[in-house]
Amino acid sequence: GANPFIVPAMGSHGGATAEGQIEVLESLGVTEGYCGAPIRSSMEVVDLGKTEAGISVYMDKIAYESDGVILVNRIKAHTDFSASIESGLMKIASIGLGNHKQAQAIHTFGVLGIRDHMPIVAEHIFQSGKILMGIGIVENAFEDTAEIEVIPVQSIKEREQELLRFSKSLMPKLPVDNLDILHVDKIGKNYSGTGMDTNIIGRLRILGTAEPETPSIHYIIASDLSEESHGNALGIGLADLTTERLFQKIDYQKMNENVITSSFLKRASVPIKLANDREAISAAIRCSWGKAPGEIRFMRIPNTLHLEELYVSEALLPEIEKQGNVEIIGEMAPMAFDDSGYFLSF
Incomplete structure (x- = not known):
């Protein structure tokens, strides 16, 4: 009634x-x-x-x-x-x-x-x-x-x-705790209230609050913003590098209103912006001190909510293969980018 x-x-x-x-x-x-x-x-x-x-x-x-x-x-x-x-x-x-x-x-x-x-x-x-x-x-x-x-x-x-x-x-989690580079294809409010789930990436970026010990990720790349976020790129400040594509989608009114209300300003700080995925990955590899590209512990995920399938670099493969709860479903292959320098669809 x-x-x-x-x-x-x-x-x-x-x-x-x-x-x-x-x-x-x-x-x-x-x-x-x-x-x-x-x-x-x-x-x-x-x-x-x-x-x-x-x-x-x-x-x-x-x-x-x-x-x-x-x-x-x-x-x-x-x-x-x-x-x-x-x-x-x-x-x-x-x-x-x-x-x-x-x-x-x-x-x-x-x-x-x-x-x-x-x-x-x-x-x-x-x-x-x-x-x-x-x-x-x-x-x-x-x-x-x-x-x-x-x-x-x-x-x-x-x-x-x-x-x-x-x-x-x-809760899901990344299959390894230590990475040199984590590439996140999309951030967004539909994946997490903070754009990227802090429980997955091990970063809080809150003034006066200690960061989690694990996972430990040297560089995070935020590549794109979901359409469902309507320009609210809150969480971009949890990344170290981003792309021109994501940068152009930011609605500062929506993002700023959200982050100022929360008072955790660092989470909306725009990191260094590169032209595309290829350039962002190259910069992160360049800044991974003392490591050759073949030694880089690299992982690519679609977002922090959907971790059913992911890409890992050759350096991670031996560790991944030892895990009984992970299935290797593909062969090693070069990274594939489109003509604009962005990863092909996941």
Whole structure:
């Protein structure tokens, strides 16, 4: 007997505009026609008071004025920190459903904001009585759904912690921990909130926060930007080199709005720009001190979300062949570029 509608809950994504958030949904296939329900998007919020720490608690006005809200989100590792609650239903209830104002209020405190204050803001949202339940989704290493669970609002915090541990046990990873060069064909918001998943590449680039010990990658090349990102190249600052192709696709308004809200400015710093993939790889090899090209530990992946198939250099092959969970499906061959100097399609 309900009349459901969809409210985007993306904080500052989509350029922090109502129209931009609908664009992001549509690029992911979430449309009114497909879902059979209207999408109602607004940046307006209702002020629900403050936490004990003095952080304002906001909730999307359209959602607040409804009879009840069902939260839907993936539960997975966050790209900025490690804790018992990371990216999931509590994050979408707070930073997501609070729109740009809530994202700013929490991100003002940097990592402490999203790690320590975000769950407290979410609990305030739960206490408002507007949340009916949560639907938590856990995906495996192939981005396939491994678990869907409907969770009563009073059980979300406890159950999300358990589902996060399950999600982390299914996460993909690179088959080796040490690389000279990692070539990422595409970065983008549809692959990770940070363009490249920091858990995969072992880089955070957050002021005052120690970098992960593994994996250790000397140079990362970001080659292209996904169409689904609509010009938001957040995460380009996690790379050391990029290409003219990616550079020309950057929408600075969208990227800057996202990174300034997060306060992790380094992640939007544009690295050295080369003409194409061939030039970027040549530069990275040139700067791999004391190594001949045949000794370079090189890996090419399509993005940090889809790691089912990848290319490795000859120097990595002996190590890869020893691994029982990796299958060699091709023969050694020279790198193949198109006439513009970019890799042929994966």
